[in-house]
Each structure stands twice: as structure tokens, then as C-alpha cells.
Amino acid sequence: MSKLSDEDYRSIPLNATLALAALVVIVAGMKAGADLLVPLLLSVFIAVVCTSPVQWLHRCGLSRGASAFLTLMVLLGFISLIGLLVVNSFSTFVQVLPDIESRLYEHYWDLLNALSSRGLAINPDQLSNMLAMEDGGSWVTTLLGELGNLFMQGSVIGLLVIFMLFETLNFRDKVSRALENPAPSLKRFSEFSLTLKRYLAVKTVISLATGVLVWLSCLIVGVEFPLLWGVLAFALNFIPNIGSALAAIPPVLLLLVSQDGGVLQAFLLASAYLVINFVLGNLIEPRVMGQALGLSTFVAFLSLVVWGWIFGAAGMLLSVVLTMTLKIALDSHPQTRWIAHLLGPGGQRRTRLGDARRPPWKRRE
Numbered sequence: 002m003s004k005l006s007d008e009d010y011r012s013i014p015l016n017a018t019l020a021l022a023a024l025v026v027i028v029a030g031m032k033a034g035a036d037l038l039v040p041l042l043l044s045v046f047i048a049v050v051c052t053s054p055v056q057w058l059h060r061c062g063l064s065r066g067a068s069a070f071l072t073l074m075v076l077l078g079f080i081s082l083i084g085l086l087v088v089n090s091f092s093t094f095v096q097v098l099p100d101i102e103s104r105l106y107e108h109y110w111d112l113l114n115a116l117s118s119r120g121l122a123i124n125p126d127q128l129s130n131m132l133a134m135e136d137g138g139s140w141v142t143t144l145l146g147e148l149g150n151l152f153m154q155g156s157v158i159g160l161l162v163i164f165m166l167f168e169t170l171n172f173r174d175k176v177s178r179a180l181e182n183p184a185p186s187l188k189r190f191s192e193f194s195l196t197l198k199r200y201l202a203v204k205t206v207i208s209l210a211t212g213v214l215v216w217l218s219c220l221i222v223g224v225e226f227p228l229l230w231g232v233l234a235f236a237l238n239f240i241p242n243i244g245s246a247l248a249a250i251p252p253v254l255l256l257l258v259s260q261d262g263g264v265l266q267a268f269l270l271a272s273a274y275l276v277i278n279f280v281l282g283n284l285i286e287p288r289v290m291g292q293a294l295g296l297s298t299f300v301a302f303l304s305l306v307v308w309g310w311i312f313g314a315a316g317m318l319l320s321v322v323l324t325m326t327l328k329i330a331l332d333s334h335p336q337t338r339w340i341a342h343l344l345g346p347g348g349q350r351r352t353r354l355g356d357a358r359r360p361p362w363k364r365r366e
Contacts, residue, residue, distance in 0.1 A: 032311045039315045040154055044161035046322060049194070050201045051076060051166055065170045073163060083232065090229040193333045200325055207286050208238040211277055215248070218273035222266050224252045225259070238278075241301040241321050245282070249274040296324060297346045 031038055051072050058068035176190070177183045216231030224230065230252040237244035249271060256267040296304070304324035308316035316323075324344070332341035 028311065035312050035316075039312050040158050040161065042319060042323070043315070044158050044165055046201060046319070047076075047158070047162045048165040048169060049198050050205060051162070052169055052194075053198055053202060055166065055170075066167070069166050069170065073166065077159075086228050087232050090226045093226065189333045193329055196329050197326060200329070201322065203286070203289050204239065204322070207281050207289075208235045211235060211238045211245075211281055214277045214281075215274065218270060218277070219252055222256070222270045222273070224256050224266075224270060226252075226255075234274075236318065238282075239318050239321065241296075241305055243305070244317075245274065245278040296321065296328070296344055300324065300344050 051069075054072045054075075055065070055068045058071060059065050063071070173187060176187060212231040212235030215234040216227050219227030219230050230248070233251070234245070234248040237248040240247070253267045253271050253274075256270055257264065301321060301324070304320040305317055308320040308323055310316070312319070328341045328344045331337040331344075
């Protein structure tokens with residue numbers, strides 16, 4: 002027994018080295034294949050969220066095919082409506098952009114004069130050269146190219162969601178035929194998929210509520226293009242820690258340079274952003290999800306850095322979702338459950354994955 006323990010002890014460095022090498026290979030592969038993996042991951046998460054209404058419609062009496070088709074039509078109609086409204090707001094924003102640039106330029110010179118009057122002289126020509134674009138290309142051409150790329154990516158993601166959603170309808174039957182003893186694997190997969198669907202659904206609803214409240218706040222304060230800032234708040238709410246702050250910067254700056262705005266209006270809007278994100282992100286969201294589905298602050302910020310480095314801006318948007326998916330997958334197996342506990346917030350109870358889907362008062366101790 003002692004000899005076996007010594008051999009196990011000596012094999013720890015080797016196993017750790019092999020695990021680290023495998024991790025480096027996996028990360029390098031994901032970074033190299035980011036153009037393929039990002040649409041695939043987005044499609045998987047959207048399909049996972051859509052399975053819940055499909056199953057609900059199927060329990061109401063519709064066939065699985067009809068349920069999936071109706072869910073996809075409702076999703077397509079909602080995305081199309083939001084897209085048209087956002088495009089309309091963005092086109093109006095582009096039209097008034099020269100006026101906004103002139104006002105920003107005036108405030109820029111006022112700031113330089115104020116600094117110069119206090120003894121801090123800054124050469125505006127040198128600063129302009131530092132901030133100037135290296136190439137002389139128009140930003141409109143670059144923007145149109147990015148929008149075209151976004152449209153192509155959206156089309157690919159939409160097709161993938163359609164095929165994945167219909168594929169998930171017969172997934173359990175395929176697994177049952179493929180494995181000799183499918184019960185344990187199906188049980189772990191059911192716990193994993195249910196917990197992931199619950200997390201994605203709650204996160205999407207919280208982000209949607211954040212977008213709606215930001216839109217109403219912008220309407221009340223009087224900032225221009227409130228729908229554009231609401232959609233931006235909805236999207237950036239998926240980014241941990243800094244997403245809400247990034248979403249608040251454009252409308253607050255727009256109020257500062259606006260003729261109808263000012264410091265007071267900008268302060269009110271910033272306070273509204275702070276209250277909305279504090280209430281929804283720190284009070285409501287942890288209560289709905291439970292501590293078992295949470296991440297520590299350090300892990301959430303580290304996931305933002307790591308996934309952003311691997312997948313770019315899309316990785317920042319999906320950082321918490323990807324890390325939560327990894328945590329749920331680790332928590333679904335007894336041998337890797339300890340890693341999931343390390344990713345969670347400090348002071349949490351060791352809640353079973355199956356209990357994480359239940360309200361706190363119904364969980365097993």
C-alpha cells in the first residue's frame with residue numbers, strides 16, 4: 002500500500018505536466034479556429050435556450066416539429082423587429098454624427114484651454130497626430146464591411162440554430178441506441194442541460210430587463226437614440242464586471258455634449274445605470290440563480306480576459322456563459338466536482354447540481 006502511494010505521489014508532476022500541455026494545445030486550437038467556433042458556440046447556446054419553449058409547446062399538444070417551427074418563427078420575428086428598430090436608430094445616429102463630432106471638438110478645445118490656464122500646456126497638433134488614423138480609409142467603408150460580415154455570420158448562426166434545434170429532438174434516442182448502458186450518461190446530461198438552460202434563460206431575462214429599464218431611463222432623462230442604448234445594455238450585460246460600465250459610457254457622454262443635456266442629466270443617467278445594474282445584477286440575479294450557479298469575482302474577471310483573448314469581442318460577450326458551461330459540466334461528474342467548487346463564490350454550501358435547479362427552500366441538505 003505504501004509503495005502504491007509513493008508511485009501515485011511520484012506520478013503527480015507527470016500528470017500535471019500532461020494536463021498543462023493538453024490545455025495549451027486545446028487553447029491554441031480554439032484560438033486558431035475562432036472563426037469557426039464562435040458561430041458554433043452562439044448557435045449551441047441559442048438552441049439550448051429555445052429547447053424550453055419547444056418542450057412547453059409539445060406538452061401543450063403540438064408535435065415536436067410544429068413546436069420547433071413555431072418557436073423559430075417567434076424568435077425570427079422578435080429578432081427582425083429589434084433589428085429594424087436598431088437599424089433605424091443607427092441610421093439616424095449616423096446622420097447627426099457630424100454635429101456630435103463638432104460639439105465634441107468644441108469641448109475638446111475648452112478642455113485644452115482650461116488645462117492651459119492652470120499651467121498644464123498640451124500641444125494640440127501633437128495630440129492630434131497621436132490620435133490620427135494611420136490609414137486614410139473612410140470609417141464608413143470599414144463599418145459597412147463589418148455589417149456585411151455580421152450579416153453573413155448571423156445567417157450562418159440562424160441556419161445552425163435551425164438544424165441543431167431539430168437535431169436535439171431525437172438526441173436522447175440516439176444516445177440510448179449508441180450506448181450499452183445509457184442511464185448514467187443520460188442522467189448526467191439531463192442535469193447538465195437543465196441547469197445550463199436555466200442559467201441561460203435567467204441571464205437572458207435579466208439582460209432583457211436591463212435593456213428595457215435602460216431604454217425607459219434614456220427616454221425619461223431625454224438622451225437621444227434610447228433604443229440603441231437599450232439594445233447595447235442588453236448585449237453588454239453578458240460581459241461581467243465591466244459590461245455595464247461600457248454600456249453607460251456612450252449615452253452619458255452624449256448627454257454631456259448635447260445642447261439639451263448637461264452635467265445634471267448625465268449624472269442622473271449614470272445613477273440610473275448604477276441602480277439598475279446593482280438591483281438586477283447583485284440582488285435579483287443571485288437570488289434567482291442561487292449560489293450554486295455563481296462564479297467568484299476573480300474567476301468571472303479572469304474568464305473575461307481569457308475568453309476575450311481567445312475569441313475576441315464575442316469571447317468577452319460569452320465569457321461568463323462559457324465558464325458557467327464549463328463549471329456545470331465539471332459539477333455533473335463526481336471526479337471533477339471539486340474543480341467546480343473552486344470556480345464558485347466563496348462561502349457557498351456544497352449544493353448538488355440537481356438541487357441547483359430547485360428553489361432554495363426545496364433543496365436537499
